[in-house]
Amino acid sequence: MEKKFRKIGVLTSGGDAPGMNAAVRAIARAALARGVEVMGIYGGYSGLIHDNMIELKARTVSNIVSRGGTILYSDRCEEFKTEEGMQTAIGVCKKHEIDGIVAIGGDGTFRGATDLSVRGIPTIGVPGTIDNDITATENSIGFDTAMNTVVQMCDRLRDTCESHARCNVVEVMGRGAGDIAINTALALGAVAAVIPEVPFDEAACMEKIRRLRADGKRSFLVIVSEGVEHFSEAFAKRVQAETGVETKFARLAHVVRGGDPTLGDRILAAKMGVYAVERLLAGESNLVICQQDNRIVAVDILYSQILDRKYKGTLKEGMLEKCTAEQIAQMDCAIEEKKKDFARLYAMVNDLAR
Ligand code: F6P
Secondary structure (H helix, E strand, O other): OOOOOOEEEEEEOOOOOOOHHHHHHHHHHHHHHOOOEEEEEOOOHHHHHOOOEEEOOOOOOOOOOOOOOOOOOOOOOOHHHOHHHHHHHHHHHHHOOOOEEEEEEOHHHHHHHHHHHHOOOOEEEEEEOOOOOOOOOOOOEOHHHHHHHHHHHHHHHHHHHHHHOOEEEEEEOOOOOOHHHHHHHHHHOOOEEEOOOOOOOHHHHHHHHHHHHHOOOOOEEEEEEOOOOOOHHHHHHHHHHHHOOOEEEEEOHHHHHOOOOOHHHHHHHHHHHHHHHHHHHOOOOOEEEEEEOOEEEEEEHHHHHHHHHHHHOOOOOOOHHHOOHHHHHHHHHHHHHHHHHHHHHHHHHHHHOO
16 A cells, blocks of 8 residues: 555535445545545535535444435535636645545546546546446446336336326436436336437337227336436327327436435445545546446546547547547447447337337
8 A cells, every 4th residue: 555645535526326425434434444534525526625524434434324315415516617626626635635535426526536636636436326327337326226216116106007097207317328217117117218329219109008008008107218308298298199098297306316225336335435445545546436347447537538428429529539549449349338238228128018
């Protein structure tokens, strides 16, 4: 272990996610076990700018492993995007002699982590977002819990749909990513899923609902990702008009982000949190902790960000020039796999709805 690490900071930033507390606990305890002090920074990067933090002792993080939300609170901090904000944050780190930071959050959080790293505060990112939209990792903290919440809510909707012979169109969170929607549609036996990744055949969906109703099927669920914008509510009206099946609409919104973390998210948070501390104390920086082929690994943050942009089609000019030909080939492969996965899941949802 490098001697220079005497104190690290931990923060949670962006949309909160179940399991963030379990990650904070793992990070704090792993650091303390290695003789390193830990500061818990409140409200993400804004806590760093406004010097709002407390020392985390082993007892401070007792019994938070099972709690939803984040005891460190969270924020999307506009001020941190300015050079002045960043310099203030660096000054606060220096004042408290913080040698490095673990930042738990999504892509916005990782941009902040890079900003700190390049300005001399080694920072490592841990993916904590229900959206599962960090392409470099198979799984992000909060995703499993969010899916379980959607399934619990929709099982209830199914009960009442079955009693009343109705359809329910349910919009779920996920920002631009259909991961929550497609996986829960499969788990719920939904008649259809509408996601940004695969073109939706609305006419075929209507035809299927009509046919299944004629065959005696009473209840229908359609899961729509919020990434398909301005669609779900109007679609519910069209289903009723075109199929004759009474159709209700529900937007689960932030319900999906709350609640106690599942076993899967607690374990992932522990593994990722400990690994982040190990890498940070080994003198590494500018990494994001990922799960790949079910193993916990560290990926260069820049690589992860470029991969995300390449996948989402939002690359800026010159970005790819920072990558080797081998890295670009690796990215193409990962993107191809992800697209195939979505296509497979989408086909599966449709095939199984009979
Ligand atoms: O990124 C997590 C997320 O919950 C998205 O699924 C959603 O689009 C967004 O955050 C909502 O953000 P806010 O809590 O700021 O309304």
